Amino acid sequence: MAGLDYTKRDRALWIALLALCATSAAAYVLWALPAMPETVPTHWGADGAADGWDSKGSTIFMGVVMPFLILALLFAVPFLDPRGESFNRFKGVYQGFSAAFTVFMVAMAWLTPATALGVVPESGSFVNLLVYGSMGLLFVGLGVAMPRIEPNYTFGVRLPWTLADPDNWRRTHRFAGPVFVVMGVATLALSFFSTALPEAAMVAVLLVVLLGGVVLVALYSFLLWKDVIR
Known part of the structure; x- marks a missing residue:
């Protein structure tokens, strides 16, 4: 097995x-x-x-x-x-x-x-420090480790283009590393300022940070597949 x-x-x-x-x-x-x-x-x-x-x-x-x-x-x-x-x-x-x-x-x-x-x-900032702070640290850790993840179907950036091409997988994960570190640092920073922001603004900023990073990585992988990036 x-x-x-x-x-x-x-x-x-x-x-x-x-x-x-x-x-x-x-x-x-x-x-x-x-x-x-x-x-x-x-x-x-x-x-x-x-x-x-x-x-x-x-x-x-x-x-x-x-x-x-x-x-x-x-x-x-x-x-x-x-x-x-x-x-x-x-x-x-x-x-x-x-x-x-x-x-x-x-x-x-x-x-x-x-x-x-x-x-x-x-009520207070402790919950946000625990939840968003932990999430931020996890993203940073993943970002540092991203370039070392080998092709597989369940862990890492699993897109049609990365799964089909080992070179696309390698280059996408090297690109994703710094992106995930930035996402993690931004999430960690939000954990300290969340109580100063309206709840709707907090959710919006968090979605922009996380979804923006994921979309950026996916777009990079797609452009590699289309040979727009060499």
Whole structure:
């Protein structure tokens, strides 16, 4: 079966991530769930303020199940990808992303309990710092790693032109690296100024930054395919 060739160190990483999810889930069910009031915040606006509430029982999926699902998907991707053997050539990049994203999802799982129990204020900048700041750091990390990602069907800039041509894949990912770093820095900066912006303006700026970067990378790849760029 194609996929990652795991060493003892690799297996230790995935076991540690599984242990993190299991520890978080146990603490959530045994401590946080009984401690929370019956109605808890479950949604936050672009300004970082809680704007949606539900019963605490409704949070079990996001708080307990979702991190396990994300981890299982990340683990399975190299084995499900028809080009899974290529993951061995950028294994460090993929496992680093998997670890960072799993930690991010575990942190998100605890946002509701932390807010419901008064550790995090229902209004303020902390939520935006956590969410947008983490997203920004993930984008920066991906941008730095982009040039090292080898052709595959599930991780990276997967466009018809990159998948059809290894040279297009290589050049597109080299171009995408700085673009993703800029997207990450801009998202990180927004996390510090989000409370000073109207919510609609915050959403608009974030969409321009993220969609603009993605469209720019896709356009570059397309122009390479059309031989407009040489």
